Amino acid sequence: MITLHNLQKQFSGKILFKDVSLQIGVRDRIGLIGPNGSGKTTLIRIILREEPIDGGEILIAKGVRFGYLPQEVIPLKGNTVLGEVLKGAENIISLEDKMKILEEEFSSIQDPKEQEKLAKEYGRLQERYAILGGYGLEAEAKQILKGLGFKERDFSRRTEELSGGWLMRVALGKILLQSPDLLLLDEPTNYLDLSSLIWLEEFLIHYPGAMIIISHDRVFLNHLVNRIAEIENEQLHLYSGNYDFYMKEKASRREILEATFKAQQRKIEQIERFIERFRAKNTKSRQVQSRIKMLQKMERIELPKEEKTIHFQFPSPKRSGHKVIEVKNLHKRYGDTVVYQGIDLILYRGDKVALVGPNGAGKSTLLKILAGVLEFEEGEVILGKEVTRAYFAQHQFDLLNPENTVYEELLGVATDESQTELRTLLGTFLFRGEEIEKKVSVLSGGEKSRLILAKMLLKPANFLLLDEPTSHLDIPSRNVLEEALKQFPGTLCFITHDRHLINEVANKVMEIENGRLHLYPGNYDYYLYKKQQVLAPEKGVSEPPPQKKGTKSLLKEQRRRRAQEMDQFRRQLSSLQKRFDEVEASLEEATRRLDHLNQRLSDPNLYLNQKETYETIEAQKQTKEQVRQLTQLWEFLALELEEMKLLRPSFTNEN
Ligand SMILES: Nc1ncnc2c1ncn2[C@@H]1O[C@H](COP(=O)(O)OP(=O)(O)OP(=O)(O)O)[C@@H](O)[C@H]1O
Ligand SMILES: [Mg+2]
Structure with missing residues (x-):
């Protein structure tokens, strides 16, 4: 269906990849992986011909339809949620429009002959409409939206009202409804919570077309793909299996490579010793010459360079008081939607709280209120002594100024740090040398996330509030962040769909459901365990008050x-x-x-x-x-x- 042949791409002198070749068949399911900034997004944009190449060829069969979900939020305007998704199936919608026009004409025409002509035409359109699945379209669209976490009442909401994560879901729904020949999904799981993620996985498993999925989620890849393409050291390496297969195969390829590398090194040393030893001897000069040639001709085996990973630790912030934050009788609503109606909460120093709960339960809302960046109608939020807050927002790329360079962006939040200090911090986040002069607008998703983390680190706060901090980070960087959060001596409140991260970092799990908070003093496994448990309901909390029923029947019940x-x-x-x-x-x-x-x-x-x-x-x-x-x-x-x-x-x- 698509052939990439010897593609080359560079940005201002820096080579992203050379000699990328790939065949994409109609049923291929390819997981595209590689570290942040290695060129995954760029490769997809090249296939879409949105990005020029510096060499090589792209062949695409006629009529292939693409469905592209970009990595970053695209603003949508002027439609409802359902309307926007239906817009995806343009050919069906235009048929529908034509049918409507005919219907109107029909009622205004008297001439029976003309009427007959119109009726025939209408019949043809109707038939085509049915073949294309027009009648089931809306139902299908609704089903997709529900799978992605929308409620019935959200269908008529304007897209302008939606937050970034929900906009991405609309965009994803639109693509899934179109059912294109090739799905190109750039980190689709970043914006989903667990249940939507599982739904998407199921949907894609049964998807009839081809797909290329960029993802750092190995479970997701394992379930979905049958090929892995990895960009590493400026090359594309192919593996014919899922993620687990790739891991194993990569390790064994590496082993073989290392063994041959060692053998070659030994050989080289031998030859060099020989040359060294007999160089001065005339009698051996022929042999020496031939060995020198041998060395020159030898194709040297190279070991892949070690990939760079970020390395950092949250600086020790000033210690806060014992009580970090207290929320009293908080009320919050968006328009008619009530999120909280009188909740209370206290967090203490050293708490590492993971917020969990279904879609739209108000996790981000609570986090923002705790961070002091969102208004509320009623109640109190009292900050403890010496508490300083830093907030990492979800999908907050728009908080970065695209016109700034990386360095300028950091400089914007600096107070008395020296240039060297700023450079060192950026270096820790892998912006090295000239890279700090890069414009924000050209940064890859992971690079932007790193820059935001770097900005956050510049002012060490003792109370961190993080909304999906691992989105866009590659696996090694995630591990580093995880380690840093574990070591962090302050207080932490975070949202993530990464169960592994919760288990490793959280010492409390706070579940938000139906506007209520429930605190579990343990990690995610403990939380699940407690949830499954069939303990008698705690007295006085969730037991419904015995008001109407008689005592006897109540006892029986x-x-x-x-x-x-x-x-x-x-x-x-x-x-x-x-x-x-x-x-x-x-x-x-x-x-x-x-x-x-x-x-x-x-x-x-x-x-x-x-x-x-x-x-x-x-x-x-x-x-x-x-x-x-x-x-x-x-x-x-x-x-x-x-x-x-x-x-x-x-x-x-x-x-
Ligand atoms: N227009 C541009 N000019 C200069 N450099 C660019 C441009 N576009 C992208 N880059 C650089 O090319 C590299 C690859 O970017 P790309 O977005 O393809 O990475 P990626 O593999 O998708 O990374 P991530 O996992 O972070 O999304 C990055 O270092 C990025 O800064
Ligand atoms: Mg990318």
Whole structure:
């Protein structure tokens, strides 16, 4: 369908890639990966012919339709949410318009002959409309929108009212409805929450066309793609499998490369020693000459350069008071939509709180209010002693001035820092040398995120409020940010759809649902665990007050519910126990296998047979990994089982 041949691209002298070749077939699902700034977005824009190339060729079959979701928010105006998405299916909509015109004409015409002509024409249009799926179009559009997290009542909202993340969802919905031959999605998961992400995954799994997806989400890629194309060291490397396959294959390619590299290095040293030794001897001059030639002709194997990753630590800020922030009786609404009606909250120094909750529950709203950047109607927000705040907004690229250079952008928030200090900070975020003179407008998504983080770091605050801080960052940079957040000695409140990040960083999880807050003192696993738990409802909190019913029927009702809960609890316990037993059995089995393999490997006779040696080593490696994973799982399940059993007495006591 599409062929890229020896593409070359550079920006002001800096080579992005040379010799990029790629075939895209009608059913290909390609994951395009690579570090921030390696040229992923640029490659997609090249395919769309929005970006010129410096060499090579692009061949695109006639009539191929593209659907492109850019990495950054595109403003939309003058339509409702549903209207905008329907606009995607332009050919159907124009048919609809034509049909409407005919209908109007029809009623104004008297001549039966003319009427007949029109009716025929109308019939033809109708038929085509049906073939194209016109009648189901609106229903399909609505379904897509719902999958992406919109509620029925949002369909008629104006796109001007929507925040960046929701605009991206509209754009995505529009593309999915068009059902193009090739989907080009540049980091589509950045703007989705967990449930929409899972919906999108499901939708794309069944998608009939081809797709190129840029993503740093390995789970997402694993589920969706059958090829990986990685831009690394100015080249495009292809792998015929999903992300896990790519990881394995890459490691083994690297191993082979290193081995051949070492062999070649040894050879080179040998030759050089020879030359060195006999250079002065006339008798050997022919051999010396031939070896010098040999060296010159030798094609040198090069190891890939280590990729640069950001490295930073949040500077230790001044210590704040014990109580960091207190919210009293907060009321917040947007127009008619009530988000909060009297919530209370206190955060203390050292709290690292992850805000979770469904779409549109008001996570970003609360974070903004805590950050002091959003007004509210009623209530109080009291900042603790010596508390300083820094806020990282979601999709906030528009806060950067595109006309500024990277350096100027940082300078804008600097007070008394020296030029060297600013340069060092930018260097930490991988803006090196001339790169700090780059205009903001040309930065890649990840580069912009890094610049924003750098700006935030310049003024060390002790209370950080971060809305999706890992969006756009590549995997190594995410790990660095994660580490820095873990080490951060201050207070933290953050929103993310990265479950891994919550687990690693959060010591509290705050769930927001239906305008209520619920604080869980633990990480994400703990939160999930507590949610699943069928503990008796906490007294006085979620128990509905017994007002209307009589005491007797209430007691009966309570007993019935307890029995039901007890029953459910028992079932959960037994299924957990069963899983635990299974895992334990597999672990024992794997351990036995490993012992056996180890024994085989200690037998010198084995090494007489090369094939068998290789296979045994391979099997031992795999089994070892299996044992490691099973042990982890076993430990986890054992703990869980223990905790669950501990809970039972309190549960039955209450009965
Ligand atoms: N018009 C331009 N002029 C100069 N440099 C540019 C221009 N456009 C892009 N670049 C640079 O080219 C590099 C590649 O950009 P690109 O947006 O393709 O990266 P990417 O792989 O998509 O990165 P990310 O993962 O951060 O989105 C970046 O360093 C960027 O700053
Ligand atoms: Mg990009």
